[in-house]
Amino acid sequence: MTPAPPPSAPTPAVTVVGIGADGWPGLSPAARDALLGAEVLVGGPRQLALLPPECPGARVPWPSPLRPAVPRLLAEHAGRRIAVLASGDPMFYGIGRALTEELGPEALRVLPHPSALSHACARLGWAVEDTxxxxxxxxxxxxLAAALHHGRRVLVLSAGAATPAEVAALLRDRGFGPTRIRVLEQLGGPAEHVRDGLAATWDEPPGDPLNTLALDCRRDPAAPRLSAAPGLPDDAYEHDGQLTKRHVRAATLAALAPAPGELLWDVGGGSGSVAVEWLRVHRDCRAVSVERDPARAARITRNADTLGVPGLRVVTGAAPGALTGLPRPDAVFIGGGLTAPGLLDACWDALPPGGRLVANTVTLESEALLATWHRAHGGELTRLAVAHAVPVGGFTGWRQAMPVTQWSVTKSGEQS
Structure with a gap:
């Protein structure tokens, strides 16, 4: 008896086709077949215009904003053969991610085209893995500011014709005026063009909206050098004195132990320095800074922008009340307000098993509270003391900063 053939895999509901500036001629046979056989063609107006009349499907441009429209458009055309057009590689900062999240990977067939990264590195002779x-x-x-380091090569995926001038202005403002900027327009297409210059003197008018920027980062010798590691200089921040100082901040971040994708609550944000440096560890880190003083909350936002992590969410309000409704954290830092009734309880209860809590204080009252919690939940109680050398007459002596008591603890599965 001949065995029955294995069941065939279900036909994907949506085919996602990457297309470049070279349009139809640059597509593979599989991509062309998918577009010719689609009943519905979804994409941006520029991408749809690249298709020849032989593609018979109904052409549906994405509305703006795009992301909220994805479920509605898919529902409207359910049961029909849908092809979605994307620029370059759909899974590289493209629509492929949103479609995967909406439908699941098994419902998609993705046909990628070379990405802007691949095209640009091929033109420039840059190794993709080093860019x-x-x-x-x-x-x-x-x-972009968080990626600026002397000698690094950075590729910027542009938002449009105005992006090169905006990037040049940011580079000048952050002390990277000597950086070489190359604007690669219409990569891979017949109208491909490169504009070249320095950020310090960039005065080019807006060009083609389809562009990618290549930066050879060079820092002005007079500009401050900002490390990728925690413990930035205190003067990197705008502050009114409410700042976790550099050496204590580095120790605090080490205790918080950030990892990609994790969320920090920075309670009593002050200048936002701990949240900012948590975010600078990895681009997928997330943070919420809670600060009751509106002026300080605004200052936190400015510091986040200056240091390249504008995704920092700032909540203006007093904890613990302001913590209500926030997404569950992986770690909590309490830099102020420890003695507020219910604050430690609220932060502890919000943490999942394996979550970390770090609290710093300089007062005896708060230190006594931390000692009590240490006895109840364990962890490490540490005294951090920093002294700086200062002139003493014609000599040099030590000036002691206020010692900081730090409690750090990881919540176990049995604790509550």
């Missing part, structure tokens, strides 16, 4: 990528499509220009 930092920052997308400014639908994102603030300030996020």
């Amino acid at each position: 930092e990528v920052v997308s400014l499509v639908g994102r603030p220009t300030a996020r």
